[in-house]
Amino acid sequence: MNLFSDIRSLVIASLQDSGVLNDAPDANLDPITVEPPRDAAHGDMATNAAMVLAKPLRQKPRDIAETLAAVLVKDDRIASAEVAGPGFLNLRLAAGVWQGLPSAVLAQGKDFGRSSLGQGKKVNVEFVSANPTGPMHVGHARGAIVGDAMASLLDFAGFDVTREYYINDGGAQVDVLARSVYLRYLEAHGQEVEFADGTYPGDYLVPVGEALKAKVGDDYLDKGEQYWLADVREFATDAMMDLIRADLKALGVEMDHFFSEKSLYGTGKIEAAIQTLDEKGLIYRGVLEPPKGKKPEDWEPREQTLFKSTEHGDDVDRPIMKSDGSWTYFAPDIAYHYDKVARGFDLLIDIFGADHGGYVKRMKAAVSALSDGKVPLDIKLLQLVKLYKNGEPFKMSKRAGTFVTLRDVVDMVGPDVARFHMLTRKNDAALDFDFDKVVEQSKENPVFYVQYAHARVCSVIRKAADEGMDVSDASLAKADLSGMTHDAELTLARKIAEWPRLVEIAAKGNEPHRIATFLSELAAELHALWNRGNDEPELRFVQGDEATTQAKIALARATAVVISAGLAILGVTPMEEMR
Structure with missing residues (x-):
């Protein structure tokens, strides 16, 4: 059930029935919308139909709106249709529409709001993809949460989603990891070691060095790295990925697929991707212009192998092979995305840190070139998370040596709090995370406010059940809500009705933060109705008779169904009671 979609269909049908489309039968109706008005006092819904059709029909918008209004009010669902401004049409729905909403929600249960928007299209959401050189930091936590929630949102909207982690194990940083683990290996053998600049001194490598000792004994002692580097590199990478998987699991994130960058080298995959671009006439030998602005003193023109990325929207062409014949960092990334395209995904989504902004256009x-423009790539950039405790910046993690880890955050506030708060801002907005404020039990704390709303509904259901009333979903779905006429109750019903529409808007923009915002607004309406019941007994959910109580609780339960569905998308537990 999607009331906004249903009323939009009614608007389209009414336009056809009114005859206003006779002069422009091929007019594009796609831009016609039905949405909540900016001012709730203007009505329940508003449509721009008359504004959209004014030009193709060569008529005044108000004239079209008045004709449309006359047809719309003939439908039992429309209580009134009023023309506003230059030609917008404000609609008020009949009370029976809102009174029937809770029953419809309860009949659908957790599937209320689930959409067929995605039509089963295959989507690859790549996120986190941290270098396997140590525990993930708080920035990775935000990426993991946003990516996981985005994947759940797209699944709810009807897409076939794959969560993917790209293991950056093909670069020199993994050699540095191996050397750092070797130092811990020597330390495990009782030797004193010194961590040179560039190595990883965090305590997290101590057990890895000890595990390496347990595996190989003293085989690597007093040996050059040509003897042990490759083996230790693999051993250390596996150990770090085990650590990363465990950290992700603590946050409630499980990947569907891990892809190794190393698997691209020596297998012909990079060469195949570049050859594909070459066959399209997009690879050439050339010299790039110097960087814009002040030219570096050591800059000199060098012939390189370049990808003609400007033919697909980039600002400049990009090097894919250095003058010495080695691949640039861009080349394996091209091959990796070529592999995604070859796997048959209809849409690709990458979630990067803000420092990857310069990578967006080239990727x-x-x-676009590899898929002949058939596979869209959406790249979401994550801004920084600023950590505070007691109002002061919070920076250091002894375990990591240099930063606050993902596990630090989970251990301090729990996965539910971490996940919800990381989703209260759009991905490209900086986020302040105060360890004290995020666990406060107050209405200023959105995760508490939303979970408290769900717990309140559960409490009134328990109370009614304790009094011997039948408050099962099956019975509540059959309740008579014809007495639901108070504005506070109708306002809550109107907010519930927005859920299916909100899901589709959030999914179209790949914006899971919209779910968190909506849940906060929905919880506020539930709390407002609850609080009014303190002064107006007729608004209380538990009344003196079963029939009235069932009607009241049906609305509350419908609210809880939506809250539970929304929290599931965010990966947050809906609380049944608050302690």
Whole structure:
């Protein structure tokens, strides 16, 4: 059930029935919308139909709106249709529409709001993809949460979603990891070691060095790295990925697929991707212009192998092979995305840190070229998370040596709090995370406010059940809500009705933060109705008779159904009681 979609269909049908489309039968109706008005006092819904059709029909918008209004009010669902401003049409729905909403929600249960928008299209959401050189930091936590919630949102909206982690195990940083583990290995053998600049001194490598000792004994002692580097590199990478998987699991994130960058080298996959671009006439030998602005003193023109990315929307062409014949960092990324395209995904989504902003256009250009423009790539950039405790910046993690880890955050506030708060801002907005404020039990704390709303509904259901009333979903779905006429109750019903529409809007924009915002608004309406019941007994959910109580609780339970569904998308537990 999607009331906004249903009323939009009614608007389209009414336009056809009114005859206003006779002069422009091929007019594009796609831009016509039905949405909540900016001012709730203007009505329940508003449509721009007359504004959209004014030009193709060569008529005044108000004239079209008045004709449309006359047809719409003939439908039992429309109580009134009023023309406003230059031609917007404000609609008020009949009370029976809102009174029937809770029953419809309870009949659908957790599937209320689930959409067929995605039509089963295959989507690859790549997120986190941290270098396997240590525990994940708080920035990775935000990426993991946003990516996981986005994947759940798209699944709810009807897409076939794969969560993917790209293991950056092909670069020199993994050699540095191996050397750092070797130092811990020597330390496990009782030797004193010194961590040179560039190595990883965090305590998290102590057990890895000890595990390496347990595996190989003293085989690597007093040996050059040509003897042990490759083996230790693999051993250390596996150990770090085990650590990363455990941290992700603590946050409630499980990946569907892990892809190794190393698997691209020596297998012909990079060469195949570049050859595909070459066959499209997009690879050439050339010299790039110097960087814009002040030219570096050591800059000199060098012939390189370049990808003609400007033909697919990039600002400049990009090097994919250095003058010495080695691949640039961009080349394996091209091959990786070529592999995604070859796997048959209809849409690709990458979630990067803000420092990857310069990578967006070149990566989109590569995917566009590799897929002949058939596979869109959406790249979401994550801004920084600023950590505070007692109002002061919070920076250090002894375990990591240099930063606050993902596990630090989970251990201090729990996965539910971490996940909800990381989703209260859009991905490209900086986020302040205060360890004290995020666990406060107050209405200023959104996760508490939403979970408290769900717990309140559960409490009134328990109370009614204790009094011997039948408050099962099956019975509540059959309740008579014809007495639901108070504005506070109708306002809550109107907010519930927005859920299916909100899901589709959030899914179209790949914006899971919209779910968190909506849940906060819905919880506020539930709390407002609850609080009014303190002064107006007729608004209380538990009344003196079963029939009235069932009607009241049906609305509350419908609210809880939506809250539970929304929290599931965010990966947050709906609380049944608060302690």
